[in-house]
Amino acid sequence: MEKFEVHILGCGSALPTTRHFATSQVVNVREKLFMIDCGEGAQIQLRKSKLKFTRLNHIFISHLHGDHCFGLMGLISTFGMLGRTATLHIHSHPQLERILTPQLNFFCKDMSYKVEFHPFDPTKTEVIYDDRSLSVETIPLQHRIPTCGFLFSEKQTPAHIRRDMIEFYKIPVYELNRIKNGADYILPDGKIVPNSRLTTPSAPPRRYVYCSDTIYLPHIADQIRKADLLFHEATFAQSEQARAKETFHTTAAQAGELARAAEVKQLLIGHFSARYEDEKQLLQEASAVFPNTLLAQEKLKISIETH
C-alpha cells in the first residue's frame, strides 16, 4: 500500500519540559513530506527522524503562537546551508509573512532557494493544497487567536485491472488506462463489458485530521467524519475542565467525545500540559470514552492503513 504516515516530532504544549518538544509533525504521503506546525527544535527532531529534508516542500502552520512556529527560522536557515534549491511553501495566517520577512531578509540573505508564503483565512474551510494524490483543507477552530486544523485527504487511486478478465476478453494493452479510470469496454461485436467486471476497486482513500489548539468543538465531527486518524490536542485532564475552557483548550475526555461522535478509526492525543509528569491519566480519560486512543510521543510514527 502507498505510504501514509504521521511522524510526531514534538507533542508538548507551550511550556517546555524535559520530556517533550514543542508541537511539530510530519505527514509522509507517498514520500512527499508535509510538516504541520514547527515549534522550537523541529529541525533537530526532523534530523533525528531520518526523514529526508529535501522531500519536505510544504509547511502548514495552525496558528501563530510561539510553540507552533518558533522553529521556522532555524529550519529555513538550515535548509539554506544545505544548499536547498526547491521553493519552500509555507501555508499560514497572513500575519506570519509580515513577521518572518524581516528575519529572512536579515538572517537568510543570499539563500539558494525561495520561501513562498500562502496565506489562508483560518475562519473558513478551504482547500489550501491539492495535488494528484492528496488535498489538504482547513478546519476552522477556536483558540485565543485565529487557528485552524488540517484535514489531509488522500485521493482515490485508479481501480485495479483484473488480469483474468483482460485475457478472457482479449482486451489490447492500450485500452487498459481507460479501463483503470472507469471506462467500460466494447467488444468487437458491439457488446458492452461493464467496468465493474474488468476491475476491482482500489483501497478507499485515507484521511488524517490534525486539530490543535482549540476549545472543544463538537460540530467539527461533520467535517472529519470517519477519518482514519484524528490527532487532537488534549492539553488537560478532566479535573482542569474549567481551565481548558478558559484557555481555549480541550480535555482528554472531550477529545475522546469528538472521536466517538465523528466515528474516526483512531484517536491520537497530544499537546500535553507541562503539569503532567506522565500522560497516563490523559490516556485513561480519553480511552474511557473512545477506546482506540493512543498517546503521542516524540519519535512515534503511525502508519495509516486501509481498513
Next chain:
Amino acid sequence: MEKFEVHILGCGSALPTTRHFATSQVVNVREKLFMIDCGEGAQIQLRKSKLKFTRLNHIFISHLHGDHCFGLMGLISTFGMLGRTATLHIHSHPQLERILTPQLNFFCKDMSYKVEFHPFDPTKTEVIYDDRSLSVETIPLQHRIPTCGFLFSEKQTPAHIRRDMIEFYKIPVYELNRIKNGADYILPDGKIVPNSRLTTPSAPPRRYVYCSDTIYLPHIADQIRKADLLFHEATFAQSEQARAKETFHTTAAQAGELARAAEVKQLLIGHFSARYEDEKQLLQEASAVFPNTLLAQEKLKISIETH
C-alpha cells in the same frame, strides 16, 4: 569558595546534528546566572540543566548568526508564561533590538516583565556589565559579521582577617571592615600595625573567556592573558585549515596555540563542525599544542577553581 561555573547548553555549529545543540552557555557566578549566546533549543537545555530560570537576568549575544540567537524568542516567551517579573537584559549588537522588537510586540504582548536591550559596539573593547563581584568586557573578534567574545572577570574579594592578630592587638570589632578593605591599624600608643600583618590575602580573582565565532586571532592573547578558563571555538581540524580561514573560523590546533600564547590555565573547545562524527581528532590536535584541553559537550559543567 564562591561559585564560578560554566554550563554548556549547546556546543554545535550552524548545522544541527543529533549530537549537539546550537551554541549556548550559562556562567554561574555566585548564583547569578549569565547566558552567553542562545541558539535554538537553549531553553530546553536550560530546563534540563536544572539551573534556576529566575536567577538569569543577563544574556550576552556574541553575534547575529541564527545558531547563536534563534533560541531567544522561545526563552523570552517561556519566561513570560512563567510569570517572570524581573527585567531581562540582553547585551548585543544594536541590530538585534530591531529584529526582535516586532516579534516581541506580536508574540509577547502583555508579558509580566520587560526585555531591555543594551547595544554595544563589537569592534572595540568595552566593559558592558559591572557589579560588585563581576565585570564583563567585550573582546573584538573577526567573523563574517560583527562579532565579539566576552571576558568575565571576578573582582578581588576583601582580604581575610587573621583572628589571632586581632586578639593579640585587642582590635575592636568596628574596625574590622576597614582592615578587611586594606586599612592599617593604629595602636593606642600611635604605633602602626601594617594591614599585611592583620590579614591574609583573599583568593586571586578568576577569569573566564568566551571566544566564538572567529578566525584565529593571536593578538587577543594580551587581553586574556592567564585567564583561568578559555572557551574557544574549534570548528575545524587541521586538514580544513583553508576552509577555516575562508569561513572565518578557527582550527583546534589554532585554539591550542592561542591558549598556549595567552598562558591560560585551561582550554575548552567547542562549536564543532557537523562533519565530525566525534570530536576526538579535534581534541588530539588542540592537546598536542596545549595539553590542558577539554572538549565541550552538552550538560558539561566546569567549576573554575582558584589555583
